[in-house]
Amino acid sequence: MTLPARSTAGGRPSGTMSRMTNLATPYRTHTCGALRALDADSPARLAGWVHRRRDHGHLIFFDLRDRYGLTQVVVDADRAPDAHAAASRARSEFVLEVSGDVALRLPGMENARLATGDVELHATEVRILSEALTPPFYINDPDAPVDEALRLKYRYLDIRRQPMAERLLLRSALVRAIRDVHHEHGFVEIETPNLIKSTPEGARDFIVPSRLQPGTVYALPQSPQQLKQLLMVAGIDRYFQIARCFRDEDLRGDRQPEFTQLDLEMSFVLEDTVMDFVETMVIEVSRRAAPDRPILRVPFPRYTYEEALGRFGSDKPDIRFGLELVDLASALGAPASSGFRVFDDVLAAGGRVMAVRAPGMGSLSRSGVDELTELARRHGAKGLAHVSVDADGGLHSPIGKFLGEETLRSVADAAGAEPGDLVLIVADSFDTTTDVLGRLRTEIGARRGLADPDVLAYCWVHRFPMYKWDAEYVRWDATHNPFSGPVPEDMPLLTTASGDLSVRTPEDPAGRARAQQYDVALNGWELGGGSVRIHHREELERSFLLQGHSLEAMHDKFGGMLEAFDYGAPPHGGIALGVDRWAALLAYQTNIREVMAFPKTQSGGDLMLDAPSAPDQEQWDELGLRFVGVKRD
RNA sequence: GGACCCGUGGUGUAGCGGCCCAACAUGCCAGCCUGUCACGCUGGAGAUCGCCGGUUCGAAUCCGGUCGGGUCCGCCA
Numbered sequence: 055m056t057l058p059a060r061s062t063a064g065g066r067p068s069g070t071m072s073r074m075t076n077l078a079t080p081y082r083t084h085t086c087g088a089l090r091a092l093d094a095d096s097p098a099r100l101a102g103w104v105h106r107r108r109d110h111g112h113l114i115f116f117d118l119r120d121r122y123g124l125t126q127v128v129v130d131a132d133r134a135p136d137a138h139a140a141a142s143r144a145r146s147e148f149v150l151e152v153s154g155d156v157a158l159r160l161p162g163m164e165n166a167r168l169a170t171g172d173v174e175l176h177a178t179e180v181r182i183l184s185e186a187l188t189p190p191f192y193i194n195d196p197d198a199p200v201d202e203a204l205r206l207k208y209r210y211l212d213i214r215r216q217p218m219a220e221r222l223l224l225r226s227a228l229v230r231a232i233r234d235v236h237h238e239h240g241f242v243e244i245e246t247p248n249l250i251k252s253t254p255e256g257a258r259d260f261i262v263p264s265r266l267q268p269g270t271v272y273a274l275p276q277s278p279q280q281l282k283q284l285l286m287v288a289g290i291d292r293y294f295q296i297a298r299c300f301r302d303e304d305l306r307g308d309r310q311p312e313f314t315q316l317d318l319e320m321s322f323v324l325e326d327t328v329m330d331f332v333e334t335m336v337i338e339v340s341r342r343a344a345p346d347r348p349i350l351r352v353p354f355p356r357y358t359y360e361e362a363l364g365r366f367g368s369d370k371p372d373i374r375f376g377l378e379l380v381d382l383a384s385a386l387g388a389p390a391s392s393g394f395r396v397f398d399d400v401l402a403a404g405g406r407v408m409a410v411r412a413p414g415m416g417s418l419s420r421s422g423v424d425e426l427t428e429l430a431r432r433h434g435a436k437g438l439a440h441v442s443v444d445a446d447g448g449l450h451s452p453i454g455k456f457l458g459e460e461t462l463r464s465v466a467d468a469a470g471a472e473p474g475d476l477v478l479i480v481a482d483s484f485d486t487t488t489d490v491l492g493r494l495r496t497e498i499g500a501r502r503g504l505a506d507p508d509v510l511a512y513c514w515v516h517r518f519p520m521y522k523w524d525a526e527y528v529r530w531d532a533t534h535n536p537f538s539g540p541v542p543e544d545m546p547l548l549t550t551a552s553g554d555l556s557v558r559t560p561e562d563p564a565g566r567a568r569a570q571q572y573d574v575a576l577n578g579w580e581l582g583g584g585s586v587r588i589h590h591r592e593e594l595e596r597s598f599l600l601q602g603h604s605l606e607a608m609h610d611k612f613g614g615m616l617e618a619f620d621y622g623a624p625p626h627g628g629i630a631l632g633v634d635r636w637a638a639l640l641a642y643q644t645n646i647r648e649v650m651a652f653p654k655t656q657s658g659g660d661l662m663l664d665a666p667s668a669p670d671q672e673q674w675d676e677l678g679l680r681f682v683g684v685k686r687d
Numbered sequence: 688g689g690a691c692c693c694g695u696g697g698u699g700u701a702g703c704g705g706c707c708c709a710a711c712a713u714g715c716c717a718g719c720c721u722g723u724c725a726c727g728c729u730g731g732a733g734a735u736c737g738c739c740g741g742u743u744c745g746a747a748u749c750c751g752g753u754c755g756g757g758u759c760c761g762c763c764a
Binding site for chain 1: 688690693694697698699700713714715719720721722723724725726727755756757758759760761762763764
């Protein structure tokens, strides 16, 4: 039989593939997801992996799989004895090329669960292109649980499985949408080098020794921060990049040593210019990459840092549910004594007594409360007070005997407690109180299933403090990026009490300065952050001096950029968003490894490649290096 | 740097001091089967319970160490 070349082999569009893409090759006329009833009675050739085989003796069925789908193949011993012999030998994950005729399935034999389920391929020829060992885990069962270490070791098999393949396709769609939207808005995509000089973002650098200049090293970029600012000085005006970044810090489910940022920078902008564009871009990208996911609020809510902490106890709030924190000072009758010494002392010292409501958790057991108390202690609270409301509205609390019935009632009312609720109360400094209650709020939300998993709840948090006091080094530490600028009216605050930038104290005006710094949060995760930068050399030097850098050290580290600012730097600002996190959230995952093709383990290892590994002696010699062991504290 | 959890045929689990030279499901191998689609039926092979040491008359089971994986704190924007 002769097989005509096909131009519409694609079938259902998948990922970034357009409907018209020609996927036919010398090995196939169609993909395994393409055939439909209309193709009946035509010849076809498919290539793919044996997904599942059902051997009935004279008749063998198997599903052939590729990235595009599954197609059932039928091999009849009488009609095609050679094909039947090959199909008898074939096993799971063998790679086959199958030629035959597309046929409508017998009435009642259609499989509604397959896109190709109305038809099947009656094989005339089965060619084994590759044999396969029995796989170490189930490739044909998307729900089968598999140890993650095993998945990582055989990642190429894991990616054959549908869930992993789908997530990589989604990520591809995300990155494509990002590129498209930026190009539509006049952005230029520019690659920046990976072998650079340390750009202090605060994390530890990965180091690459130089062979041509023995005894020196490159650092891998923690982000393209300085380079993109230099591109603004260069007049590029609008830059973006899908940039690989490297940070040598301990790993988490949402942190890998190498990760991907959407990095962008814009010239001649104010804070609102950047935030407005980013918001437009994020909405457009979300709609293209995840059209089924509703966006909770447009425009995105904008909270100041103080407000986010006070209301949600987090600078990356999950606003898919309420349960906002409540300040109890007035309910406790402050400044008069509440009757409970712990609360009175905290309030007198300028701290806060605040609460969060746990709906429907009023009957939580003693050990359940202990669990929450432990969570609170782990994050710095000295204890956790609680009031439970029974079904009849009666209040029960270990601190009731101190507060008295009336105060207890006003506390419960202030917290908005209803019958069956539990009210959790923390008394400490503003930072600790909000942090602990924020974590409790998140825990309650998770336990009670309060957050709609389908919703994308983006929000902004901005006006972060420029600096936080670093008592150990007697300096003002940049809370975000050291190049961030202050909000214009706070520019005069970038100084010390004495005016001498080398004499720094916690009472300096600098401590009150707010940055033109903005973070985007998505469903309780920090998606990214950026700022409007300082673009004047003198102001940057001033900020660096407050951060405890000497002029010499500053020149050594940022000399290139400081010098560039002498040649006409435009006002500019930008942002960086975590592409891995974004993809993970769009894929309903909480672990970015699930959206990375080849991620590393928590100890930074690649189980498939067995990296890192010891270099050859020759490599050591070329670099003039020798391993002398690691100092242990 | 620290805390906690996990490690038993290929895979996922059960067993948690003697009843276990280890059970179940699935996978694998062989035979049978002409309409299956998680095909079915019959039979079979397959684990010294991550590794090392200790406690005990006796250890998959208890203890210590170690290796690997994970979650979290510190760290990290």
